[in-house]
Amino acid sequence: MHTAVKRFVVALLISLSLGLSSAAFAQTVAPINVNSADEELLAELPGIGPSRAAAIIEERETNGAFTNADDLTRVSGIGPATVDRMRDQVTFEE
Missing domain, CATH: 1.10.150.320 (Photosystem II 12 kDa extrinsic protein)
Structure with missing residues (x-):
């Protein structure tokens, strides 16, 4: 059970990282x-x-x-x- 929680937390952190980097990219696109x-x-x-x-x-x-x-x-x-x-x-x- 402990391993499943770790995997979930890692997956969540990766998802958040990708989401934040996408938002940052969207703000730097030229008009x-x-x-x-x-x-x-x-x-x-x-x-x-x-x-x-x-x-x-x-x-x-x-x-x-x-x-x-x-x-x-x-x-x-x-x-x-x-x-x-x-x-x-x-x-x-x-």
């Missing part, structure tokens, strides 16, 4: 430039899948570059809550 990113990259943003990514590209090609995160609400289906979730993960260089 995505909304004005130049392709559909695949845009789809990685929280709340943005392939169809919204395509809509972002269509919007920027039709109506010009985005200047800030709030401009993303020009895209149908992207509201303030979605913008807030991705605000620190996007840039807007032209």
Whole structure:
């Protein structure tokens, strides 16, 4: 029984370590430039899948570059809550 507890504790510590390192990695990823990113990259943003990514590209090609995160609400289906979730993960260089 003692060996089973040790194994459980080791497995738990490994799981926690992997989880924490994943969270740390996620925080160090470079922001995505909304004005130049392709559909695949845009789809990685929280709340943005392939169809919204395509809509972002269509919007920027039709109506010009985005200047800030709030401009993303020009895209149908992207509201303030979605913008807030991705605000620190996007840039807007032209």
